[in-house]
Amino acid sequence: MQLYFALLFNANLNGFSRGTIYHGSGKQFCVPGLNCYSCPGAVAACPLGSLQGAFSADRSTIFYVSGIILMYGVLLGRMICGWLCPFGLIQDLLYRIPTPKLKKGPLTRALSMLKYILLAVFVFLIPIAYAMKDIPLPAFCKYICPAGTLEGGLTLLANEVNAGWFSMLGPIFTWKFLLTVSILTGCVFVFRVFCRFLCPLGALYGLFNRVSCLGIRLDESKCTACGRCEGVCRVDIRQVGDRECISCGECVNVCPTKAISWKGGTIFQKANELAVGKTKNAAQATIQQRRFRLVTRSVAAVLMLAVLAMSLLHFNGDADALPSQGCEIGDLSISCPLEILTARGTDGRTIDPGRTGQLTIVNFWGTWCTPCVQELPYFDQIAREYRGTIAVVAIHTPLAGETAPAYIGKYYPESDILFALDRSADEAGLAGSCYTALGGRGTYPYTVILDENGVILHTVVSALDYEGLKDLVATCLSES
């Protein structure tokens, strides 16, 4: 089941070979488990990343994302961790390596509280604090999440098409790589290290375990307190079905009095455990029940396989994927007329970044992107220092463009930067946008430097600081 859902949530297999991510509309929905949306295969969004991003977005986004997480929690609780989470699958596979294992005890139980602290600090407090200053910062994704590093960062870096991305690696990548390797190593010796001690999403879902529609249930009237369930359980439960329980189901089989069962009806029970009902012949009832269960399970299996097959066909045949390469250094840039953006919105004036007649720095940014908004002041400073010599054009992403005018009016009312909006993506899709035409491959921020004839001199796929930007401008001025 875990493998099935991992494949279903990462059905865009083409992304691995192309070295880019899926750009379709499926990503407006969230999957239940922890699946980084920067994974090349991901076909939907990550609920935790979306929640952190929602604090710096419109109010309606918070309702949307919270509603999704609430719905998953009430329907499934932490059964998502046990059955649906792709990163949980990775941890389970690593735990199968036969090595000495660390048993649960008071230390692991104390460590299991750490995920609530991470939830409070890195998912709520820090993003909210930064959002108050209009800086979107998904702190957990940026500083901790191993799923993002493993599924997103490393898989994208492994593709030789993204060889230029290595230049942007630095302290943050080193920290996250060390953390990811530590967590994966720990998973070999300790059952589900990340789920038990670090996962804020599991912490959130765990709060709904008692009320969830599906999961494990304990009938206290049948319980004799023998302790076998807690002994066989590999996570730090205090009672079967509490907030630490991931509903793996191992306790169901060992309970001598059948006090532990699955919520959600009789579909999970064995035939000889079901009530005989009105049929007088118990053996006949058992055969009937077994037949019913066989038919039900067969139909469910066929439906699930059909859904998976359709998903694989749909997502891997998506025509909206980015082309493998846009313009490169030395190429003449394609003409891209863009609408000039001010604090009052667009006023009909246009600009073509490659036809300004000056050395032009084109910066692709977004109000939703932390490094983008953090480096924009440097571009503003450079634009002022080199006024008349160079042109600085900041092009907002096609999506969420309606947030840009207010941001520009608040922080850059008198700036020398020419802000613009790329509407070509509305008609031609992302593949036909100015961003893609100038060699963009989905990463933000992205900076392109064009000479006075529109030929591409340099491209930068990472955030720039003031010194780096100034050196680059000086180099390009001397070249041109």
Added chain:
Amino acid sequence: MNKKQLQRLYSIATSISILVAALCLMGACLYILFSGHGFSRDTVAVAFHAVSLPVYICPVLVVLGFLPGLSAPPKSLRRGIARQDWLILRRLQRKADLSHWDDARRSAVLKERRTRSILRGISLVIPVIGCAAFGGYLFSGDRFLREDLPGAAVGCVMLLAPFLMLYLTWILFSGPIYAESCRREIDLLKSSVPPGANQPRRTGDKTMPALRLFLLVIAVSFIAFGFFTGGFRDVLTKAVNICTECIGLG
């Protein structure tokens, strides 16, 4: 050497190889960062090549280990049933009905519970004060944002360190007292509760479906409100664009 000894040897060898491989990978990454050459495809390839032997040995050992005879871990390393006084106490408390007890025994049990409540209360006060101080530091607007996150993290650690030390000291002091109180109550309850008697009344049978329905209605309402007011667009924006620092590429 018998099968058990082979299994034990294999599991130890695998553990060591995994730890060595992990340390080599982390060391290679740190070397690239501090060497001054910066990350590039070539430097990463050279660094990985230098540590490739232990990294390759690791999966080979794992695959070989799944051959018959070596894949099962030795029995002595499997988990057993843990005896935890606190869990036993909870089970006994669920089954006991103090209303039928004599005054002396009942007051002894209540006294133990009061003692533990006081200990728990004190244990809560220290983290609450620590969290309040941390929250005040976090939301002291400009100071937090001006310092950049690493600086702010250092400030947070310095602020929380005294509370952490105080909390650990308190836990070390109160832990044995708490455990002893649990054991005393277990002895009192065991002597009075026959097995299977005094079944607790099941609560929540009627309220749980109503609560689930209520929460589901809230969830669907939130989703509908967010969807029809365009909230999904922000989710889509974040998901279809790669914010490189957000996935650790920075």
